[in-house]
Amino acid sequence: MSTETMNAPHDAEVAELLVGAVDLHCHSGPAAMPRTLDHHEALLECAAAGFRGLLYKDHFYLGVAHAVILEKLFPDLGVKLFSGIALNNASGGINPHAVDHAVQIGAKIVWMPTLSAANHIEQAMGQGKSFPKTAKKMLDAIPLRATDANGVVTDATKQVLDIIAAGDVILAGGHLDAAEMIKVFGEARRRGVKRMLVNHPTYLIGCADDDIRELVSIGAHIEHSICMWVEGKSKKFTPEELVHLIEVAGVDRTILSSDLGLVGSPRPVEGFRQVVRLLLDQKVPQADIRAMVSTNAARLVGLEEAA
Template sequence: MTTDQSDIDIKKSFGAERDAKIAGLLKGAVDLHCHSGPAAMPRILDHHEATMDAEEAGFRALVFKDHYYVGMSHSAMIEKLMPGLQVKLYSGVALNNPSGGINPHAVDHAIKTGGQIVWMPTLAAKNHIEQSAKATKNFPASKKPMLKAEPLTVLDEAGKLTDATLKILDLIAEADIILAGGHLHVSEQGILFDEAIRRGVKKMLVNHPTYVVEYSDEDIRSFAALGVHMEHSICMFVEGRGYKHDGARLKQLIELAGIEKTLLCSDLGLTGSPRPVEGYRRIVNTLIEQGFDDGQIRALTGGNAIKLLPVDG
């Protein structure tokens, strides 16, 4: 770990009274976007360490996300090896090239092994590849060179959803799990979510609408009105390599969709940024500074997310 990474990873103090308040507000938090390892991407912690951090902080649930493999087996084994664990562990499938792309069989397998979320293509999305090619700052890369991604889209040449995509939507609807837009462009996600609603999908999520997928403020407002949740990545709002927006912008984004349709999830684990739980501590402090009350903060950091998972009690 470099000095820069160590500095970022140190727990930041906001004063004893504020630290205690933050700790209390994080009881029951839910992270739907934890990028712990092992992974092809460089990570600052593994799934076991992420679990221990979340357990200590009193989180209610944690979702392991990897761009290239499903994590349900990791979740199951950690829970078995740590009896009495209070935080519930979940994962899902990201439909990138290693999973066969827009592959109903990968989705069916994920569902049958307990997967709770399907991320549409992320790093292999045609939109992501195009955005990366024109970016002035390099996107996160794997530790070792990988085969060049084959660009993926949910649309055919006529601009219609592919048959494989429609099958996946039916599988998601039947299993009542989460459909996440991944790194598809907003123009693709609009078509995708409209059809998902028609086919009975009830749990829908836009990942980091201000990053890569190019949602406008009006897009955020209109998609939320349809019932789609906006998941803002904490990494975009706290110190580290993903930082892009300040607290005032976060408040504006929350107001666009409404608190009930907004989730704050870490998207943390990459080197050069805080660990996920530390990211939550910092974003809660930001929310306090921006005038959100305790109930609103609890909804944004866990109360809304938990409704998308099969957690009892």
């Protein structure tokens, strides 16, 4: 559904609620996967909608340099740009050296393994496919775990957690499964990590409601991917399920991020428009929506309170 074809009654409310929004999960390009827009286009579209912050995510490379240069080139747009590193095979896996370098040059987030996570690979094999698909065939992933054969958090992971704690950046769960993530986040809290984010808990991760509650009790924010609720090939869940998940974690611990840039789905800002409209239709209060698309993410990424 395009912006042009939407003539629903909430247009003014949607536009107002997106002023100050922060997207912590934008899959713009260049990337190994086909993308609908590049980092520059994502920045321009966020600026046009009045967003306050945008965080680029790539599964294969550290995107901090792109964010720094683009913000310097377009300072008048008023959008703060961020990125981080995903600990997949391309970064050397759960690699303290890669994390140390990323934090030193300004990374705001470190994702545990995503495409290289053993959980991701096992689920992909179970479905008889690779997802998401890269434009060209790449080397097969080597499965990565943050825990050893006894279920104990590995020394390399502990070193990564110490670097994250010292840098006061966000630890994201990536595509670890729920049980493994709970162990890692518990260890992270003990080691002084203050910012934690669970990515799409009901997709790949396998979180039940009680798992979400436990992760919140540890101190995590719960991030739901807008792409799974708006029209497009990634849609998986109903509006009622989103409302339920918000109730499970609580508004103050829920963040809505686009996870968009995927071919066959809306562009990120359009995804935000659609999910805000969905929540308004579900009678979610405006203050709650603003918290979930703006204030909570702004606080987590280190911006001052969103206006």
